[in-house]
Amino acid sequence: MNISEIVEKIDVERLKIVSIVGAGISKASGMPTFRGEDGMWDNYSAMELATPQAFAKDPQLVWNWYKARMRILLEAKPNNAHFALTELEEEGLSLGIITQNVDGLHEIAGSKNIIEIHGRIRYARCTSCNHIQRWDNHKIANERDSLLYCPKCKNSLLRPDVVWFGEPLDPLKSEKALDWLSQCNLVLVIGTSGVVYPVASFPSFAKKSGAKIIEFNIESTPLTPICDFSIFGKCEETLPVFVKELIRKVEKRKSEKNE
Numbered sequence: 001m002n003i004s005e006i007v008e009k010i011d012v013e014r015l016k017i018v019s020i021v022g023a024g025i026s027k028a029s030g031m032p033t034f035r036g037e038d039g040m041w042d043n044y045s046a047m048e049l050a051t052p053q054a055f056a057k058d059p060q061l062v063w064n065w066y067k068a069r070m071r072i073l074l075e076a077k078p079n080n081a082h083f084a085l086t087e088l089e090e091e092g093l094s095l096g097i098i099t100q101n102v103d104g105l106h107e108i109a110g111s112k113n114i115i116e117i118h119g120r121i122r123y124a125r126c127t128s129c130n131h132i133q134r135w136d137n138h139k140i141a142n143e144r145d146s147l148l149y150c151p152k153c154k155n156s157l158l159r160p161d162v163v164w165f166g167e168p169l170d171p172l173k174s175e176k177a178l179d180w181l182s183q184c185n186l187v188l189v190i191g192t193s194g195v196v197y198p199v200a201s202f203p204s205f206a207k208k209s210g211a212k213i214i215e216f217n218i219e220s221t222p223l224t225p226i227c228d229f230s231i232f233g234k235c236e237e238t239l240p241v242f243v244k245e246l247i248r249k250v251e252k253r254k255s256e257k258n259e
């Protein structure tokens with residue numbers, strides 16, 4: 001089935017969409033595998049660096065890695081898939097975006113209702129108090145071999161405000177995500193392979209509440225069997241077409257009602 005045929009099958013009456021987003025959406029924005037400059041990080045994996053244990057053992061190493069990631073991120077821009085989701089929201093069709101990405105590109109694209117379930121790399125938080133501050137600027141990203149300290153408690157280290165491997169998700173964010181998923185009637189699963197729990201369980205949760213599921217991915221995923229429709233291809237190409245056709249259908253429906 002092509003995109004038009006899939007849109008034809010969607011009931012656009014009182015449409016409430018939730019988008020579940022993964023790393024695939026940010027590829028076209030130049031957010032690669034974070035191997036960094038000069039192959040410097042080739043011998044490390046995220047599993048070794050994005051953990052509380054790694055930070056306790058060598059905070060400088062972990063901060064150097066995040067600064068290398070930030071230097072890449074500062075050059076990245078949202079792409080047409082991010083903008084398509086903003087358009088859905090502006091049309092009043094979206095409850096919100098649940099993203100596993102920490103890059104903040106949805107916000108830059110203009111989306112408002114976003115749950116950053118794995119945190120946000122552009123912010124740092126104190127390891128002792130509740131202080132949080134942005135650090136997404138070239139000055140800090142380029143200061144190599146220096147740590148970030150809390151301006152309130154002076155000697156306490158700041159850490160990236162992200163969820164590391166082995167850490168629990170923020171329960172308030174999970175609760176809000178499940179609330180959206182229980183209210184929506186259409187879920188778009190975009191650029192995520194559906195293997196990282198608990199986010200991987202979100203589509204089936206929504207399906208049980210009666211929502212239809214459409215995935216956008218370059219290939220089939222472990223979620224494909226539970227999806228009503230799968231749209232294969234680069235999401236920065238397929239999603240804008242889908243959104244445009246969906247909005248056209250909604251507008252047509254509205255004008256028919258007013259006649």
Ligand SMILES: [Zn+2]
Pocket residue numbers: 126127128129130131150151152153154156
């Ligand atoms: Zn502090």
